[in-house]
Amino acid sequence: MKKVLKITLIVLAVLVGLVLLAYGAMFLKLKHETSGFAPIETGRVMDNIYVVKDDFSNVYILRDSLAGYVVIDAGNSPRVVAEQMNTLGIDPQEVTTVLLTHSDSDHIGALGLFDHAELYMAREEEQMINGTTAKFLWFGNMLPRTDYILLDDRQIVHIGGLKVEGILAPGHTAGMMAFLVNDRYLFSGDIASLKDGKIAPIPAFFDMDNAQALRSIDIIRNLPGVEYIFTGHWGWAEYKTTTK
Numbered sequence: 667m668k669k670v671l672k673i674t675l676i677v678l679a680v681l682v683g684l685v686l687l688a689y690g691a692m693f694l695k696l697k698h699e700t701s702g703f704a705p706i707e708t709g710r711v712m713d714n715i716y717v718v719k720d721d722f723s724n725v726y727i728l729r730d731s732l733a734g735y736v737v738i739d740a741g742n743s744p745r746v747v748a749e750q751m752n753t754l755g756i757d758p759q760e761v762t763t764v765l766l767t768h769s770d771s772d773h774i775g776a777l778g779l780f781d782h783a784e785l786y787m788a789r790e791e792e793q794m795i796n797g798t799t800a801k802f803l804w805f806g807n808m809l810p811r812t813d814y815i816l817l818d819d820r821q822i823v824h825i826g827g828l829k830v831e832g833i834l835a836p837g838h839t840a841g842m843m844a845f846l847v848n849d850r851y852l853f854s855g856d857i858a859s860l861k862d863g864k865i866a867p868i869p870a871f872f873d874m875d876n877a878q879a880l881r882s883i884d885i886i887r888n889l890p891g892v893e894y895i896f897t898g899h900w901g902w903a904e905y906k907t908t909t910k
């Protein structure tokens with residue numbers, strides 16, 4: 667009996683060791699890949715577009731005379747986002763609308779700062795937060811709110827004086843959606859990075875379906891009339907130079 671117990675304990679110890687090793691390797695890989703992110707510093711970007719630099723991502727803020735402040739992606743750390751918004755003189759409580767490109771934690775972490783805001787995301791993304799589709803293994807995404815408004819591909823909503831068109835671009839998550847604002851400004855979330863001023867894939871490690879993500883990048887590359895692209899982790903660029 668003692669022998670059986672001993673073998674069981676050894677097997678358990680080996681299993682626990684393997685799991686810890688896998689987590690450790692995953693952590694190192696994650697650290698390595700996120701070190702390639704290049705978010706831009708907090709400030710005014712152009713026109714009525716502002717940016718906040720979170721730990722390793724960018725939160726974009728649009729100011730509209732009718733809608734007030736509209737936030738695109740809510741960042742990772744509530745403390746950092748609040749501090750950085752403070753340097754811009756923007757009170758998170760004045761944010762009336764939040765558009766989520768997707769539901770990963772680094773894009774929804776500071777959502778609690780904007781609890782007065784209306785919340786939009788893609789209908790296809792709901793599967794990521796309701797237990798239907800897991801982001802990684804059996805781990806699903808979580809959203810602290812259920813009062814969101816769901817958008818279909820190419821659906822247009824008017825928020826104050828802003829025209830917002832949702833462009834479904836799955837691959838990174840099942841329902842990633844880019845937002846085209848006033849036909850000129852494209853907020854691409856995590857479907858694309860910028861490399862040497864050009865649209866490029868994000869590291870495949872972060873995608874749920876890399877082949878689908880590459881097809882979505884083609885959609886993002888071929889939108890007519892776009893002038894600027896704003897990414898989740900690599901800042902912004904003029905669209906025409908990125909797509910040459």
Ligand SMILES: [Zn+2]
Pocket residue numbers: 723770772773856898899
């Ligand atoms: Zn991200």
